[in-house]
Amino acid sequence: MSTTITEWSVDHIISKSASSSSTPRCALIILNTPLPNFLLKRVWPNCDWRACADGGANRLFDALTEEERSAFIPDLIKGDLDSIRPDVQSFYASQDVRITKDPDLYASDLMKCIRALKEHEQRVGNEYNLVILGGLSGRLDQTIHTLSQLHKLRHERPRTFVVTEDNVAWVLDSGEHRIKVDRTLLGITCGLLPVGVGSTVLTTKGLKWNLNETESSFDGMVSSSNWLDADEIWIKTTEPIWWSVELRK
Numbered sequence: 001m002s003t004t005i006t007e008w009s010v011d012h013i014i015s016k017s018a019s020s021s022s023t024p025r026c027a028l029i030i031l032n033t034p035l036p037n038f039l040l041k042r043v044w045p046n047c048d049w050r051a052c053a054d055g056g057a058n059r060l061f062d063a064l065t066e067e068e069r070s071a072f073i074p075d076l077i078k079g080d081l082d083s084i085r086p087d088v089q090s091f092y093a094s095q096d097v098r099i100t101k102d103p104d105l106y107a108s109d110l111m112k113c114i115r116a117l118k119e120h121e122q123r124v125g126n127e128y129n130l131v132i133l134g135g136l137s138g139r140l141d142q143t144i145h146t147l148s149q150l151h152k153l154r155h156e157r158p159r160t161f162v163v164t165e166d167n168v169a170w171v172l173d174s175g176e177h178r179i180k181v182d183r184t185l186l187g188i189t190c191g192l193l194p195v196g197v198g199s200t201v202l203t204t205k206g207l208k209w210n211l212n213e214t215e216s217s218f219d220g221m222v223s224s225s226n227w228l229d230a231d232e233i234w235i236k237t238t239e240p241i242w243w244s245v246e247l248r249k
């Protein structure tokens with residue numbers, strides 16, 4: 001019986017050059033966490049649909065100069081709208097951006113934007129890779145919420161990535177994975193993080209500190225500050241884990 005290996009690359013998300021017609025297209029959700037100009041400019045052109053989760057609109061606005069701003073207009077701003085600044089809201093309203101207030105007190109602004117993406121995909125009959133900009137730093141409750149969202153999306157929307165100033169990270173579901181590494185885009189440091197599971201058994205190739213049927217858990221070993229040691233990394237995990245790689249600036 002042949003095993004299924006899930007293939008991964010992040011070139012289509014953060015590449016510096018124009019993407020070809022064969023690369024998967026992305027949808028973008030900008031969260032209310034630090035957003036450097038360089039990162040926005042790397043990710044934005046790779047996306048066909050872009051949303052700001054409430055105060056994420058402030059981050060988009062502030063990341064750009066006045067001259068740049070009108071070239072980076074999102075498709076949607078959605079959330080409870082308690083964080084977007086009035087000047088930012090009126091600028092994007094003047095650019096005809098759809099601004100949707102959703103006061104649901106049982107869903108985060110991130111969840112509201114993910115729902116909106118699903119509705120958009122149903123309308124256009126397309127499925128995108130999802131790139132979430134931010135959400136891994138700042139408030140611990142929000143950060144853990146981001147980790148939980150991707151963990152729960154692993155079957156329905158497995159190609160969901162979180163990109164921050166320092167990392168690109170995503171969930172590897174139980175099974176085998178091959179990750180193509182472009183060292184011009186990524187730094188050397190990586191982590192295999194047993195978040196949201198009791199424990200997992202890991203085997204790896206291509207890392208400085210490889211694992212061989214090694215148990216990993218919060219209560220035991222966590223492979224942080226590991227190093228990429230090849231252009232292709234192979235990981236086998238018995239449970240879903242978070243995989244993170246340092247982003248080269």
Ligand SMILES: Nc1ncnc2c1ncn2[C@@H]1O[C@H](COP(=O)(O)OP(=O)(O)OP(=O)(O)O)[C@@H](O)[C@H]1O
Nearest residue numbers: 031032053054055083108109110135137138139142
């Ligand atoms: N400090 C933070 N750390 C990590 N993620 C954050 C942080 N602040 C906001 N986010 C993310 O950005 C989204 C939009 O945040 P915003 O500040 O506009 O709203 P919020 O009222 O704090 O969040 P929510 O309404 O979702 O609880 C949040 O849903 C969350 O995913």
Ligand SMILES: Cc1ncc(C[n+]2csc(CCO)c2C)c(N)n1
Nearest residue numbers: 079080082103104105106107108109
């Ligand atoms: C058990 C439980 N804990 C927290 C909240 C609060 N909450 C979760 S998402 C959200 C919206 C924030 O914009 C709010 C207020 C809840 N409803 N249920």
